[in-house]
Amino acid sequence: MSIKAVLFDLDGTLLPMDQDEFVKAYSMGLAKKLAPHGYEPEKLVKSVWTGVKAMVLNDGKTTNEEAFWQVFTEIWGDGIVKDKPIFEEFYNVEFDEIKSSCGFTEKAGETVKAIKAKGFRVGLATNPLFPSVATEKRIRWAGLKPDDFEIYTTYENSSFCKPNTEYYKQMLAKMNISPEEAVMVGNDVAEDMVAEKLGMKVFLLTDCIINKNNQDIEKYPKGSFKELCEFLYTL
Numbered sequence: 579m580s581i582k583a584v585l586f587d588l589d590g591t592l593l594p595m596d597q598d599e600f601v602k603a604y605s606m607g608l609a610k611k612l613a614p615h616g617y618e619p620e621k622l623v624k625s626v627w628t629g630v631k632a633m634v635l636n637d638g639k640t641t642n643e644e645a646f647w648q649v650f651t652e653i654w655g656d657g658i659v660k661d662k663p664i665f666e667e668f669y670n671v672e673f674d675e676i677k678s679s680c681g682f683t684e685k686a687g688e689t690v691k692a693i694k695a696k697g698f699r700v701g702l703a704t705n706p707l708f709p710s711v712a713t714e715k716r717i718r719w720a721g722l723k724p725d726d727f728e729i730y731t732t733y734e735n736s737s738f739c740k741p742n743t744e745y746y747k748q749m750l751a752k753m754n755i756s757p758e759e760a761v762m763v764g765n766d767v768a769e770d771m772v773a774e775k776l777g778m779k780v781f782l783l784t785d786c787i788i789n790k791n792n793q794d795i796e797k798y799p800k801g802s803f804k805e806l807c808e809f810l811y812t813l
Contacts, residue, residue, distance in 0.1 A: 581779065581813045583728075583755050584693055585746075587764030588704035588713075590786040592690070593720040594681035597788065603679035611668040615661060617654075625653045633707055634739045638748075642706050642733035669711045677719050683785075685803040687721035693810060694726075702730035703749055703762060705740045705769065709733055729753060740769035743776055750776075761813070763806060767793050774798075779813070781806050 586592055589600065608626065609619035629646040636645045651658055694700055704713060710732040714724045724730060729752055731745075738745035750757060757777035764770025764780075766788040774780045782800035789795060799809050 580759070581698070581761055581810075582759040583699040583701060583753060583761070584810065585701045585703040585749065585760055585762045585773075585778075586690065586727075587762075587766065587770050587783075588702060588716055588720065590765040590788060591763060591770075591783050592686040592702075592722065593716055594683050594686075594786050595679065596786075600676065600679045603676045607672055607676055608668060611672050612661075612664065615664055625650060628653065630707055633733065634742075636738055638737040638744060640737065642736050642739065643709070646733060666709075666711070669709060669715070673712055673715060677715075680716075680719055681786075682719070682721065683803075684721060687726075689803045689807060690722060690726055692807065696811070698810070699728050699753065699755075700726070701749060701753060702727040703740075703746070703764070703770075704731055706731040706733050706736035706745075707739065710735075740766075741772045743772060746773050746776055746778065761810065767791070767795060767798075771795075771798055781809055 589595055590597060605623045605626070609617070609622055612622055613619055629649045632645045632649040633642040636642055640648070690700055702717065708716075713730060713732045717724050717727070717730065729749065731749060736745065736748065738748055746757070746762070750760060761779040761781060762770055762773035763783055765783045765786050767782065768791055771780050771782060780798055782795060782798040783802070783806060784800050785802060
């Protein structure tokens with residue numbers, strides 16, 4: 579069966595970054611925004627990560643957005659609903675300041691556009707832990723536009739997270755393609771290469787590789803954007 583689509587991870591793949599540096603900048607920025615409104619910074623950051631855990635463990639019965647806010651409301655009380663516009667304002671305004679914690683490579687945009695020119699469909703398989711506004715900003719930080727992708731996952735439109743293979747099944751279903759018709763490209767061995775279990779082909783981008791479990795990566799096609807294009811054009 580021929581390959582029809584290429585799915586890209588975002589953070590650490592199209593958008594080169596040190597994940598720890600990005601998370602630190604994000605946490606500090608959010609805490610600074612919310613502190614004047616009565617949110618103790620340490621508790622706020624801890625509760626955000628509790629919400630992230632709820633999304634990662636989501637079993638598909640709700641959207642990731644609903645899973646996050648359910649946990650957040652349990653921690654802070656129902657009154658937090660009135661403050662949701664403050665969180666939204668953070669992503670619309672202050673979130674842009676976090677761009678400086680990310681890198682940039684022209685190869686990302688060039689590769690996506692070259693692959694589309696070859697006739698491949700392209701989707702953005704970024705872990706759906708962020709609202710759409712934050713995802714769209716990060717796409718632009720990578721030198722691309724949201725409409726460069728047929729689909730991109732956000733916490734509003736997804737009910738699973740990586741490394742759950744159900745996340746990939748849900749995305750493939752939305753694109754109406756089989757696993758055998760898609761390639762997953764990412765930098766995280768645990769979260770991205772797991773797509774292979776469904777029958778997808780995978781490519782490990784090694785520029786900002788994450789391999790927390792020290793897995794053997796020799797079995798995966800891997801390399802830079804140059805090697806990625808060479809790999810795809812042989813399929």
